[in-house]
Amino acid sequence: xxxxxxxEATAARRGGRVAGRALDAFEQLAGGLAxxxxxxxxxxxxxxxxxxxxxxxxxxxxxxxxRAARAVSDRERARLTRSGREVIGPHPVPDRLRAALADTAVxxxxxxxxxxxxxxxxxxxxxxTLPLNAARDATFVLWWxxxxxxxxxxxxxxxxxxxxxxxxxxxxxxxxxxxxxxxxAPWMARLQSWxxxxxxxxxxxxxxAMRVQELTATRAGALDAHAAELRRIERSLHDGTQNRIVAVxxxxxxxxxxxxxxxxxxxxxxxxxxxxxxxxxxxxxxxxRSILPAVLEDRSLGDALSGLAATSPVPCQLDAADIxxxxxxxxxxxxxxxxxxxxxxxxxxxxxxxxxxxxxxxxRLEVAVQDDGVGGAAEMSAGASTGGGSGxxxxxxxxxxxxxxxxxxxxxxxxxxxxxxxxxxL
Amino acid sequence: xxxxxxxxDALLREGLALLLRAEGLDVVATATDPAGLLAAVAEHRPDVxxxxxxxxxxxxxxxxxxxxxxxxxxxxxxxLVLSAYVEEAFATDLLAHGSAGLGYLLKERVGRVEEFLDxxxxxxxxxxxxxxxxxxxxxxxxxxxxxxxRLSPREREVLAVMAEGLGNAAIAAxxxxxxxxxxxxxxxxxxxxxxxxxxxxxxxxxxxxxxLEEARGRA
Numbered sequence: 268x269x270x271x272x273x274x275e276a277t278a279a280r281r282g283g284r285v286a287g288r289a290l291d292a293f294e295q296l297a298g299g300l301a302x303x304x305x306x307x308x309x310x311x312x313x314x315x316x317x318x319x320x321x322x323x324x325x326x327x328x329x330x331x332x333x334r335a336a337r338a339v340s341d342r343e344r345a346r347l348t349r350s351g352r353e354v355i356g357p358h359p360v361p362d363r364l365r366a367a368l369a370d371t372a373v374x375x376x377x378x379x380x381x382x383x384x385x386x387x388x389x390x391x392x393x394x395x396t397l398p399l400n401a402a403r404d405a406t407f408v409l410w411w412x413x414x415x416x417x418x419x420x421x422x423x424x425x426x427x428x429x430x431x432x433x434x435x436x437x438x439x440x441x442x443x444x445x446x447x448x449x450x451x452a453p454w455m456a457r458l459q460s461w462x463x464x465x466x467x468x469x470x471x472x473x474x475x476a477m478r479v480q481e482l483t484a485t486r487a488g489a490l491d492a493h494a495a496e497l498r499r500i501e502r503s504l505h506d507g508t509q510n511r512i513v514a515v516x517x518x519x520x521x522x523x524x525x526x527x528x529x530x531x532x533x534x535x536x537x538x539x540x541x542x543x544x545x546x547x548x549x550x551x552x553x554x555x556r557s558i559l560p561a562v563l564e565d566r567s568l569g570d571a572l573s574g575l576a577a578t579s580p581v582p583c584q585l586d587a588a589d590i591x592x593x594x595x596x597x598x599x600x601x602x603x604x605x606x607x608x609x610x611x612x613x614x615x616x617x618x619x620x621x622x623x624x625x626x627x628x629x630x631r632l633e634v635a636v637q638d639d640g641v642g643g644a645a646e647m648s649a650g651a652s653t654g655g656g657s658g659x660x661x662x663x664x665x666x667x668x669x670x671x672x673x674x675x676x677x678x679x680x681x682x683x684x685x686x687x688x689x690x691x692x693l
Numbered sequence: 694x695x696x697x698x699x700x701x702d703a704l705l706r707e708g709l710a711l712l713l714r715a716e717g718l719d720v721v722a723t724a725t726d727p728a729g730l731l732a733a734v735a736e737h738r739p740d741v742x743x744x745x746x747x748x749x750x751x752x753x754x755x756x757x758x759x760x761x762x763x764x765x766x767x768x769x770x771x772x773l774v775l776s777a778y779v780e781e782a783f784a785t786d787l788l789a790h791g792s793a794g795l796g797y798l799l800k801e802r803v804g805r806v807e808e809f810l811d812x813x814x815x816x817x818x819x820x821x822x823x824x825x826x827x828x829x830x831x832x833x834x835x836x837x838x839x840x841x842x843r844l845s846p847r848e849r850e851v852l853a854v855m856a857e858g859l860g861n862a863a864i865a866a867x868x869x870x871x872x873x874x875x876x877x878x879x880x881x882x883x884x885x886x887x888x889x890x891x892x893x894x895x896x897x898x899x900x901x902x903x904x905l906e907e908a909r910g911r912a
Contacts, residue, residue: 517804
């Protein structure tokens with residue numbers, strides 16, 4: 268019985284996943300259709316300018332057309348980056364026409380314009396009409412009698428349905444269409460984005476050079492983040508813990524002097540000294556915890572995060588099942604991200620609650636923190652050392668150092684959602 | 694003795710004020726940052742300011758800068774600087790214009806109340822109070838030109854205590870020797886280091902610190 272229920276639950280989950288993937292795919296196809304339409308316009312404009320070269324004016328217009336093509340390509344790059352691996356843009360289009368036409372990135376973009384205006388457009392239109400028609404047919408039996416006779420036909424054949432049997436047949440076929448659409452959509456989306464992924468990402472040599480540049484930058488960021496972290500620890504030890512211990516010493520010294528004068532005077536001083544010693548211990552624990560929470564070492568990331576969620580002043584719901592183990596530095600960064608994000612939630616969002624989701628997708632760890640607060644969170648300039656912005660900059664630096672991705676969406680009025688993915692590094 | 698305290702840590706600030714008042718000293722004002730210190734000094738014209746090195750906004754050397762500025766505005770103001778750790782550059786900045794009425798101590802020295810009060814009184818009276826750790830660090834970093842090596846072990850001890858700003862009597866008490874012996878050691882030290890002899894404690898401190906610094910420069 269239980270096994271059956273479990274199997275049903277698994278099947279339901281799988282069904283939900285398939286539907287979700289299909290929905291994503293249709294969304295991608297629609298987005299691709301939008302860039303395809305833009306690509307058609309850009310391609311036409313480039314073609315017109317090229318023809319106009321015959322009479323001379325084209326030479327003036329062509330650079331602008333190429334920049335327009337770049338703008339459309341960048342839009343596609345951004346779209347592809349949102350739905351999968353990052354597609355890095357090339358250096359700007361050269362100002363001089365000859366150099367621009369010799370530029371491989373520009374040529375590849377022109378190639379992509381051709382693909383997008385044909386294949387991309389067709390796939391996009393299909394992606395849009397297929398689910399609509401499938402839905403229309405699948406519900407055919409419900410409405411066929413309420414429309415005029417000439418509309419009583421399935422979307423895939425010019426056949427007028429005359430009786431209930433035919434209507435049921437159309438509906439059945441409609442369900443088949445839905446199944447096909449759901450099954451095929453991810454493939455179509457992949458096929459549609461394929462030319463972009465192929466032609467809009469830098470070619471191999473450039474790719475490696477840019478990769479090196481990126482790694483150099485993120486490594487510097489990692490070292491900066493490390494130095495900032497050490498500075499923070501030094502500061503909390505010197506300005507916090509040390510001051511507490513100095514206070515203990517001072518109060519004990521005062522108590523000693525008081526004992527010589529009047530023992531009754533010494534008692535409150537000793538009490539204050541003990542309070543200060545206890546404060547020192549609390550601060551020391553906080554510092555140690557902020558360096559690397561012991562529970563992260565001994566237990567797991569999930570346990571460490573549930574500790575964080577439990578102690579957050581704003582109620583926090585944690586969903587971090589089956590994430591397994593990652594490299595220690597990755598777990599520490601994930602922990603840091605959540606800790607910092609929750610601190611921001613408490614400090615700035617005025618939220619009533621927050622949700623932390625951690626998922627393991629293949630060899631990547633996806634962390635999302637969302638609150639129901641006022642939104643409007645933004646990263647401040649790098650120089651700022653106070654406020655929530657610096658926390659976000661710190662998160663970005665640490666995530667980039669791991670070659671991870673970071674997105675923050677926080678419209679004014681909320682909600683704020685912070686998403687981070689990290690390679691597990693195992 | 695009228696005292697102003699500038700310390701951003703509330704517990705320490707109040708603890709210090711409590712301690713000094715219990716000893717019958719007059720704490721006229723406390724401040725939490727450099728601006729507050731300068732305002733308090735202008736308003737109360739104290740004899741001594743006790744200043745923490747690390748204060749807002751950046752928690753680096755605000756205290757030193759504020760102390761130097763306070764002395765510029767009120768010449769003769771004695772300043773005792775408390776530091777979380779020995780940073781010789783702080784000491785050098787602070788003592789750039791002589792050591793009369795200046796002190797630079799590690800924070801934890803406040804726990805040894807007797808010695809702390811001694812240092813405070815010395816500074817208020819125009820003398821100097823340099824933390825033993827600062828002196829030790831200066832000695833350790835001084836790969837000397839050879840002249841320091843000419844000192845006997847006893848003379849080096851005397852030199853170190855002298856550099857803290859102690860007078861002859863206090864040096865004698867610390868090292869368990871007679872004042873006459875201290876006097877003799879000091880004359881010998883000054884001769885060996887080619888320094889002009891003086892009995893004024895703060896002049897001696899300046900001379901010795903400058904000597905140690907120059908010796909490092911030469912090395």
